[in-house]
Amino acid sequence: MSFQPYGKVSILIAVATRWLTGEEQRAWRAYLEATLLLFDALDRELQREANMPHAYYEILVRLSEAHGRSLRMSELAERTRSSRSRLSHAVARLEERGWVVRRDCPDDRRGQVAELTDDGFAVLAAAAPKHVAAVREHLIDRLSPHQLSALAEIGDAVVAGLSER
Amino acid sequence: MSFQPYGKVSILIAVATRWLTGEEQRAWRAYLEATLLLFDALDRELQREANMPHAYYEILVRLSEAHGRSLRMSELAERTRSSRSRLSHAVARLEERGWVVRRDCPDDRRGQVAELTDDGFAVLAAAAPKHVAAVREHLIDRLSPHQLSALAEIGDAVVAGLSER
DNA sequence: ACGAGTTGATTGAGCTTTCAACCTTACGGC
């Protein structure tokens, strides 16, 4: 019987590990596999059609939805679930392309505000239809209404556990 | 009314885009957010505890489960849902660390076989408990049995759509 | 048996992400 890094019952040195049961393993692996495939597909599609990775698209999305199409860097980082460092680098690239501008924050001299430019908005508007179509084709349209709401609840449960401090 | 890159009904130049409905958008965003948070957490945990990214862990897992703890590169790439290029780079790093060895494939002279070493196995065995605990804590234990089976089915549906040639 | 096309795998360049270090500015207590 070989070692099973998700499923084996194995008495070891330190703590008794609660390995995954068959059902749990099946769910985790299906989810993992689906997510790898889906994100790869979406990333490739966006790269091909709009010349940006998905993370950049999400930055543009969040900015486009914000009042004045602008957000504090820290706020933008939270909304995109990105590290500050990642966001800093990404916004620097977006700024080079003229899709975003950074300005000083009026009420906090440490702060920076990122704002979506008209060019950036146009790029987003041009990219959105194909991206949404891909999300639909690969995820949404493959699920029943019941599965769709289950997915939302599952997502919420996971987010609730991880988004605290 | 502002542009909504997932949800707006907008008549544009070329094709009528089927934007996401409120429900659909909610599911997609919850799933997206959950996945970003979860994968980040798992990656950081693995990096901290075992000094490897999650993709490397999965390579070791798949090898550990295979007959003779070894697999053709192309087979390993498929099972880990990785590109060949990514796998090549990754196995090169794993080989540097002595966790994997590559040898020529006996029946196809183009082929390479990756094999998990004893060291690699030991590293995997040492990393597994904490990794499984993290998967459990952040995902599995937050879901009801019903949600768990729903997640498996959702995953299967998405995989079915994307894994075809 | 031979050439065209395909498959298996690797490589290097360029880009993104991570991590830790850093600087500046704000805040809270005394």
Next chain:
DNA sequence: GCCGTAAGGTTGAAAGCTCAATCAACTCGT
């Protein structure tokens, strides 16, 4: 007001991933 600490944000280096190019070996049709 001053000091210690926390918060906002950036930076550079190291590491991983992607893409296109490459090369060798296999397959199939004729």
